[in-house]
Amino acid sequence: MPTYLSPGIYTRETDFSFYVKQISTSSAAMVGVAEKGPINKPVLVTSWEQFINRFGSYINESYLAYAARAFFDNGGAVLYVTRIAHLTDSTDRDTLTALKSSIVLQNREATPADALRIEAVNEGVWGDRLSISIEDGSLDPANHFNLVVRHKGDVVEVFKDLSMDETLPNHVELAINDRSDFILVQDLAAAMGTPSDRPALGVFTLSGGDNGLTDLADADFIGDPSQHTGLYGFDEIDALNLLMVPGVTTVPVINAGIAYAEGRKDLLFIADTPMHLEPLEAVDFRKGQGMYSHAAFNSSYAALYYPWLEISDPVNSRKKLVPPCGAVAGCIARSDQKTNVWNAPAGIDRGRIFNTLSLAYKTSRGERDVLYPEGVNVIAVFPDTGINIWGQKTLQSQPSAVDRINVRRLMMFMEEAISESSRFVVFEPNHPQTWRALGRLINPFLQDIKDKGGLYDFAFQCDEETNTPAVIDRNEMVARVFVKPTKTAEFIELNFILTSTGADFKEII
Known part of the structure; x- marks a missing residue:
């Protein structure tokens, strides 16, 4: 109990508003x-x-x-x-047999060197239907270039005025790798620590993809x-x-x-x-x-x-x-x-x-x-x-x-929803106040299901009977939820009864 040192009004707040949250049932x-x-x-x-x-x-x-x-x-x-896809060793992701389509583009130097490695964003022969067009940029044609991505011949992405200078915001890796849905690029010259000229002009088709189904x-x-x-x-x-x-x-x-x-x-x-x-x-x-x-x-x-x-x-x-x-x-x-x-x-x-x-x-x-x-x-x-x-x-x-x-899906729904929403009682004192708080959470939830036709009846028990001294000494709290789930009408029997003309239905029914 708190200690009060002078007369006055002291306000305390107790939160009994916990409720069972709704959960997804059809994902x-x-x-x-x-x-x-x-x-x-x-x-x-x-x-x-x-x-x-x-x-x-x-x-x-x-x-x-x-x-x-x-x-x-x-x-x-x-x-x-x-x-x-197939793994040669199911316990090792690195043994994946599927492969990405790829191509290495060379630069425009007198003695061409590897400039860009371009690969499909993920594995499969679908990447073999990707092609890359390299064109001169429009803002600075002497230093910039455009990269056009085609899939099955259709233009799907265009990246304009790219640079091979890794210090610039339009560096080819920065401009493409976080934005493209089809390709990933690697600046091979930057990886080697040497600057590179733009990739050569032309149209280039990726190859080498494998679905990994063998x-x-x-x-x-x-x-x-x-x-x-x-x-x-x-x-x-x-x-x-x-x-x-x-x-x-x-x-x-x-x-x-x-x-x-x-x-x-x-x-x-x-x-x-x-x-x-x-x-x-x-x-x-x-x-x-x-x-x-x-x-x-x-x-x-x-x-x-x-x-x-x-x-x-x-x-x-x-x-x-x-x-x-x-x-x-x-x-x-x-x-x-x-x-x-x-x-x-x-x-x-x-x-x-x-x-x-x-x-x-x-x-x-x-x-x-x-x-x-x-x-x-x-x-x-x-x-x-x-x-x-x-x-x-x-x-x-x-x-x-x-x-x-x-019934199985109803039980999964109730068990998950109640379990998720009952975490507030973890580390709470194991005494009747906490037991009643849990009941205030669960009973309205089950009553709502009953009102909507999901249960014939239910009962909740969390008391001295379920939480004996031995249970409490083990730092456990035990609750029981009894439910009578609604059954479906799968076998419909219709009985047609013929009566005489003068029969009284009140006597028959």
């Missing part, structure tokens, strides 16, 4: 092969146009761009992308936690909710995606079945039986979708099959934007898939009756509603509340 992440872009470094893109600018367009070797396009077409808005293996997609490669490139990004490796359906990659999601406990891993499967084969793939010999996929932090989608390929307008994960993630994001995280991302509204022509396999009701009990979420075609996600099960084998995606 997605993809790992895959791209035309260009930084390798093993997550990049945020918020539109298809941004994806093209950073990672290029569609390529034959990968479904990544197709999945990203489907994500944005179906309502997704926040996507982190990690481009991968010997590409599951390990490149999975990555290494010590190197933050592959899946582990997302370690430092907290605001993630959905994870995919589009079109990669090998068992090691799917198991790694599941393990990564389970380790974080804030992600749902969306897995694709292999492309050309019959319904019973899809069940075999999920359970590891028949032609497959792996252990059954079993996790509430993952979901499996079948079949693949048929689209009109933007490259040549031909029909093409693409994995469903990108469209599914987009539907989940759209569902969160329109409703709440505890609403099932399935059905004729929230599960509607756009910009899709058909499916690799059109299931019958009987086939869906076989697939869904085994945890395979079917994408189905209906005459009046188009193509819809018609299931929302996780891959958990044991029946429980979290064998449904809406």
Whole structure:
């Protein structure tokens, strides 16, 4: 208690206004092969146009761009992308086999010497389609030069009145390296400590790029936690909710995606079945039986979708099959934007898939009756509603509340939001005042979810029963949050009862 030495009014303030902050629920992440872009470094893109600018367009070797396009077409808005390439040693980033396109330009001296090294901003054969034009500058033609960058023959960047004098603000490295989206330059003469004349006039094409796809293996997609490669490139990004490796359906990659999601406990891993499967084969793939010999996929932090989608390929307008994960993630994001995280991302509204022509396999009701009990979420075609996600099960084998995606995502949302917002009690006195303060934080948050239909009921306990003297002596504080999550209506039974003309409904109902 404070000590008061003279009469007067003494004001004290206690802050009980802590509240649970809102968190993102529909940020997605993809790992895959791209035309260009930084390798093993997550990049945020918020539109298809941004994806093209950073990672290029569609390529034959990968479904990544197709999945990203489907994500944005179906309502997704926040996507982190990690481009991968082959490492000869998965534990060493320096063993990357992808190469940057480059060229060395010589100066205009009587005996030409190397003046500039120009390389693509990142690895890949895309850089072989870059060309550089060197022209005389306009302000001081005797000392300055212009550098024009072309990609596929189109002018994409122009840098004017550059200098080889590293003491000037228009020095070629200063003017280009922090501004160009396509190239990096190195003043070779400055690196050697000798001044250089301008590079020779002409048009020069970069070469030597390599996508690094030879010997590409599951390990490149999975990555290494010590190197933050592959899946582990997302370690430092907290605001993630959905994870995919589009079109990669090998068992090691799917198991790694599941393990990564389970380790974080804030992600749902969306897995694709292999492309050309019959319904019973899809069940075999999920359970590891028949032609497959792996252990059954079993996790509430993952979901499996079948079949693949048929689209009109933007490259040549031909029909093409693409994995469903990108469209599914987009539907989940759209569902969160329109409703709440505890609403099932399935059905004729929230599960509607756009910009899709058909499916690799059109299931019958009987086939869906076989697939869904085994945890395979079917994408189905209906005459009046188009193509819809018609299931929302996780891959958990044991029946429980979290064998449904809406409940698993609700739990992830509540756990993360409450954990993030409860940090104010760390190092606070472990006594009833702090316990009540935590309750004042959590109870309104859960009540709001209940009022909006996400919970049937809840209870919060943080008292002498959960915090015994032994618990307190260990410097621990224990709280319990009991929740009854809202379940979805998936099996609708309509009973039609015929009565006689004189029947009284009040007696029947």
